[in-house]
Amino acid sequence: MSVLYKAEYIWMDGAEPTQRLRCKTKIVEVGHEPPLWGFDGSSTNQADGHASDLVLKPVFICHDPVRGAPHKLVMCEVLNIDMTPHRTNTRAKLVEVAEKYKEHEMWFGIEQEYTFFEGIRPLGWPDNGFPAPQFGYYCGVGSDEVFGRDIVEEHMELCLQAGLDFCGINAEVMPAQWEFQIGPVGPLAVSDQLWVARWLLYRIAENYGVSATLAPKPVKGDWNGAGAHTNFSTKSMRHSIDACIAAAEALKERHDLHIANYGAGIEERLTGKHETCSYRQYKYGVSDRGASVRIPWQVAQDGKGYIEDRRPCANVDPYVVTRLITETVCSRIPV
Secondary structure: OOOEEEEEEEEEOOOOOOOOEEEEEEEEEOOOOOOOEEEEHHHOOOOOHHHOEEEEEEEEEEEOOOOOOOOEEEEEEEEOOOOOEOOOOOHHHHHHHHHHOHHHOOEEEEEEEEEEEEOOEEOOOOOOOOOOOOOOOOOOOOOOOOOOHHHHHHHHHHHHHHOOOEEEEEEOOOOOEEEEEEEEEOHHHHHHHHHHHHHHHHHHHHOOOOEEEOOOOOOOOOOOOOEEEEEEEOOOOOOOHHHHHHHHHHHHHOHHHHHHOOOOOHHHHOOOOOOOOOOOOOOEEEOOOOOOEEEOHHHHHHOOOOEEEOOOEOOOOHHHHHHHHHHHHHOOOOO
16 A cells, blocks of 8 residues: 655745745655646636646745654745746746856845734734833843744744754734745745745744734834845955945945845835935945845955845745845846
8 A cells, every 4th residue: 555645735826916825735656756737727826717827936945844744845836827927926937047057156034013903903912002112122031022932933943843954933023914035045944934934934823823924114104114134245245345244335325226136115214214225225234224225234344245135025935035136136246
């Protein structure tokens, strides 16, 4: 009798302006890799009903820590039935750019911020009114400062069990807001893993009756937004501060293009307040969290390292942000 496992296929749909994750389970015989599989694109805004078949192509497979061994999580690209990339397949474009500039040896680390909601209000917030103003929540401790730690801890443990390059968590500035980090790894790896980590976050939050949102400005008013700060380096940046500065200068040249692709609702978050630079402006500086791009103080001190693009919103597509940064920077600085 064959031994079977459950393969959870995960893919990005055609929702606009921000794609969502979809998933379904296929039973596969142990010893066999998850095969190509189909789905109904007319139900995901990716096809018309009269020609609705689309193809799921596995591109990243890892242990499924929710179901346990031998089950697997399967991140997929969406293809047309002729095996060409679907119009919503942003990973295929990254593959081309990553290959073109592979000699630069790009590394990325992405800081994913998100906010827990219970119904229509952030987790732990009073039914009427607002909690105390922002101050004690960032990296806070105590039931009056932190909400959702059980979910965060479980999510971290599951990401580690899955084998992701998961490197940390912290409570963020707004209550019910958290962050986790993936990296440093290459552009394809960080993007695949971030999507899987997002899926695990949504899946585990289900068990608590809580939702996790990547909205860039989940609460209007004097509250921090949510970003996906993207740290990166090329081989030359890891050896020279001059290359780090050149990368920051290169990003200035295509600021408008990056802003247009760094997440829907970016103008609500990048206002020049709450540790942001206005989306209408571009500037960089050492240790400046009010800049578009921050050069960490230790990089300035060491004379080499990486820089942080602080513009991407929490809902950014990592395949897009890593592609744009790779293309913009590597086409303008030496290997």
